[in-house]
Amino acid sequence: MPWFRKQKDRKSEPVPVEERRVKTENVFVKCEECDAPLYKRDLEESLQVCPHCGYHFRLDAPSRLSMLFNDGVYEELDAEVISIDPLEFTDTKPYPERLEQAKRVSGLPEAIIGGRGKVGDHLVFAGAMDMLFIGGSMGSAVGEKITRLIERALRERAAVVIFAASGGARMQEGTLSLMQMAKICAALALLNEARLPYISILTDPTTGGVTASFASVGDIIIAEPKALIGFAGPRVIEQTIRQKLPKDFQRAEFLLEHGMLDAVVDRREMREFLIKALHFMVNPEVQRQTPTAAHVSGDGNGASGQQAPNTRFKVQNSKSEV
């Protein structure tokens, strides 16, 4: 008796020609700068920086925070603060629809996420913006989240680190978006008075009202290589001043040369750089002597929190709309 018997009625179907190829989608990506094919896993290991040419791929906000904190561990803060539609704004589609779409695409509740955790020996409150959420635009909820982050840092006497990536203020919230510029800077002034460090990191791209406010007032301002940083876009400036702009205008290296930045730091060295900077800036002796800032109320919402009558954002899972 044979060990195996061929079943006569079962035919193996030939694979059609168009499917006869090794499936490599989602395994390789092409470097946008040098066109080199990159193995996705290698790219992840090099923190989304091309190992051949050093091109920095854009990064989502959760990855940024994981790369920053010790062992990637942090406590997410104020995830319940999200945008509402205070102006009932409609452009090509209604603003609430746009918000829903942004949440789906980015998997985030807002254009920024905030976290509390340790960076080296230091307690840090960090925020990271995400371009996938309506171009990383700054609406009322983004402003509120950053302000709360700063107020928490004041209460716990910690440092603030913010990774900016933004197209600017969110036009669907009009002037309310612009008010966030002043609001965040006012909170940063308190941080400054309390002698606590604020490190601003500009990533590709940082433009508009974000550049014009909190991103540019760090105690140390760092950028990633070749990041686009500016207020208005180069085309708008060229049309306004009717002049050709210099090459690499608004790139991190150009801005460093012209004194707008303190350093351009490779992403793979960013964490070590920040730890060194925090060691330099945070003097434990001074920390012990300075009393906790008196301006900040202890209720968890601070000076700009829920008492403010005109605040335009919503706290999710809470009945009070403020």
Ligand SMILES: [Zn+2]
């Ligand atoms: Zn490359």
